[in-house]
Amino acid sequence: MSEPVRLIKKYPNRRLYDTKTSAYITLGDVKDLVLKFEVFKVLDAKSGEDLTRSILLQIILEEETGGMPMFSSELLSGFIRFYGSAMQGMLGKYLENNMKTFVDFQNKLQDQSRTMYGAGDNTHMQADFWNQFLNFQQPAMQSMMTAYMDQSKKMFQSMQDQLQTQTRTMFTGFQANPGDKVDK
Template sequence: MSFLPTGADSVQKSKADPQAARPNGVRVIKKYPNRRLYDTDTSSYITLVEIKQLVMDDERFVVRDAKTNEDLTRSILLQVILEEETAGVPIFTEQVLANIIRFYGHAMQDFMGSYLEKNVQIFMDLQKKMTEQSKVLTPELLQQFVNVQSPMMQGMMGTYMEQSKNAFVQMQEQMQRNSEQMLAAMGLKR
């Protein structure tokens, strides 16, 4: 059981250490009807750019509607993505966006979300590994390293492709199990 300070002690601790007042160590951002975002840690209004920085800093946070306490975090993260996509060099092509839209309401929607999540995590792990290895490289070696033709880069990309393939195979196996369960429930065996 965790102890949360109350009363004046809580106010004093939250001023000294904003994380002490956080529920579950998660920073709380409140969204008001005027569409402004209020950071309860800093007691100030923040922008989507600052929300992006929280993400970049791996800061755990939740965005809540100030009136209803509804979790709006996904909505705000989508707004950050929209800002990024329209401001500079987009990650998603029109074709990718159209394909993602096609999965909404489709029987494969849950599988696609899981597959994308696993692949992005695999890619983030690869990026982290590359960053760690690049710290020990000289600029010349770094240039060779990021060259797609280098054996080290080919090995890392091969690992990524293998992990991506495994994630896809797991998705297919899950679909197979779900289909078999559904057929069995209807009295049809395969």
Template sequence: MPDRNHVRLIKKYANRRLYDTQTSTHITLSDIRKLVIQEESFQVVDAKTGEDLTRSILLQIIQEAESDGEPIFSSEMLKGIIRFYGPFQGMLGSYLDKSIQAVVDIQAQTGQQSSQAWNDFMHSQIPTMQKLMGQYVEQSKQLYLNTQNLFGMFPGFPGTAGRGDKDKDDDKS
């Protein structure tokens, strides 16, 4: 069982090499992926500045995983995620975080269930999850549009119906 109080320090150098200070060896993204799977606490920092690069490295690992085999994120899903950056960013982040944690909790509760049985279960759930996510996105879209319509009632508010009058004035010039 990994020691959750100890955070393993990984340093990233300018030549893009990663150095594990615990084992005093250079490691790869694959090695970091193993640390994640083993639930070992770690932090990746820039060797020169000390800047925390953990999220960036984790995104690289996801990008590599998406390139190999069957991706989790479809192009449409990625476009949807990109559209959520801004007003609903916190809401989507929280939703995704809770959803993934729920799957992890279910997996932990099932204990030693075989990988194949888990994969079969998850593949059978994909249509349901896609439908639920589609409904959620549609509801969020309607909430966003309703909010925009509400602000449209106030002329002169940036990005609303009040701007249409200004655009008409610009056409007359």
């Protein structure tokens, strides 16, 4: 049986309260929950509004402002341009599917490395292994990622082409003849 969703309440003083541990927590603690794959929900203590996405975006913002950012300004600008467009929902689903594929790929590589180098929970050794592996295999990884991105680009273009074809087909029956008069 799966565990119930962990409830975190956000109070007006901006503090987060973990109802499972009966203690106040920080965004860093919430990040740790994410890293441990814990299922949780953040609710506004007063209104009951779901604030989970907002808290996750805050964590991403903190990560982006400290250290090495993952998203370029160009990429973020592209995201902003998609808001409000007809393709917004499709882009979200596309990114979600690609992220899942990328994580699945990463998990397969990790499983293979465990099989080759032992199954112990040796996190430090794994980090060293991945650093060495990526430094050694960087050109191959870049080539593979380029091929993956090209494939994704082709898939996205194919989806756009299908949408255009479906739209044309749908509106073909609505063509007006130039000689027809329209009632005013």
